[in-house]
Amino acid sequence: MSSLSPQPKLTLYRGWDSPGKYVWSPFVTKLEFRLRTSHTPYTNAAGSTFSGPKGKIPYMAVDETANPPELLADSSLIIKALRERGLIKDVNESLSGRDRGLDLAVRALMEDKLCFFHTHERWIQNYYVMRDYALSAVPYPLRVVVGMLAFRGNVRKLHDQGTGRFSDAEIRGFIEEIWTGVDGLLEDSRRMNLGRPEGECYWVLGGEEPTEADATVYGFVASVLVSKAGPESGRLLRERFPRVVSWAERVHGAWFPDYEIWE
Template sequence: MTTPAITIFRGFPATPAYVWSPFACKLEARLRFAGLAYKVDQGAPPKGPRGKIPYIALSKDGDSAPEMVSDTSMISEKLVDDGLAEDLKAKLTPVEKAQDAAVRALLEEKLYFYQTYERWEQNYYPMRDKALAALPLPVKFLVGQLGYRKMSAALYGQGTGRLTAPEITKFKTEVWDHINALLTASSRKRGSGAPDGMFFVLGGGKPTEADTSLFGFVASGLVCDAAPETRKIIRSLPTVMDYADKIHRHFFPDYEHWDDDGKGEK
């Protein structure tokens, strides 16, 4: 099999650390679960095929001109279709596939908007300063305001922006409680074949697509300074922390741990 050349554009400086984007962390987890080597680069939404982060440059043989691919779910499908990665859903039953899709939807179509509200509405300044760190100060102010207005309008249209802050906190906490319940049940099963005592959200011995999303949301939530409430919720759930810590130590041993910068207890 030829060795592909893959570069992930994450929207943040290329350092060996998790970034604030849950989808960038999700994509990295997908590649690591597949055992695929890759590089990271900063990139920018306007340069992506769909105008958003993350996206990848993929050369299937490592030598040909790279193809730009966006959307984490479509990237995963392309890796499978091109024979570069195992289909993480291939051995799931129809019911398990539905459960896998439900977990991803809970995170990506529900929790994402609650966390976006926390980041852009409740913690605007740290979010702006991090997301737009590469811009000079006057431009940062202007682009930040434009981004805030666009995000606020999107949240209102989606529905989250019509809720009160306490209501959003309640719904956000409920999502994490549901995730914790699933992981608690899975930790008791510890599917056969799982390395290093790991356990996965559907209870099997290998990760599924749901685990790429879940790890992405946990890792990004733990390192994001613009999401202190989310970080506190995650840290209050020992099983979620254990799940993420085991994946980190097995699949991301070269990355800074979320406790390495003193944000929490080890």
């Protein structure tokens, strides 16, 4: 880590005041994974979509002593900015062209496909649970109004994007197909790393170190396992893909031992 730049104070706004716990957003945990595996110190704060520069969670203050403080938004853009400034490792720098493409494909599969299926499961199928979690800081009478606006916005967004045009059964099939693919990658990686000590982490692409794909996959696995607004996805992972859960438990033990683990 000697090649990294002097460390400014980094504050990660996760959207919820939940010290010692994962939040339900996969993009928050993805970013925390990158910070922790780079040994980059940071502190957590709640924040809100209303305060974030792009109206999204997560966002990050790079130096709160500045006036105004510099705020970065969008997990991928935050990672890019921190990497360019030498504040986190460039974990994909040594990848071959093929593996760079595979890494990008895995991230796109999760962030640009699975994410919409999760939005449907949480905001449409399990609306009240998701509303009361996402809007927990909003007083109850107002929460009903804001929640309904969010519901209508998500219905419209999912219809325009395409997910909303599928049946629930079709969406379940797509979700299972994605996790089957992830499970297959982890199976191959495990075979490539049979010499590792029992319980040690192995990685999605089979290399010695994690890549950007690992951050994204871990973020989504943790999100599924802790979210109460996606019970079907949680059951699917636990019952059909124990290897994926076991992989996440290894990562949790190595890099998030201070956080409560999922049940």
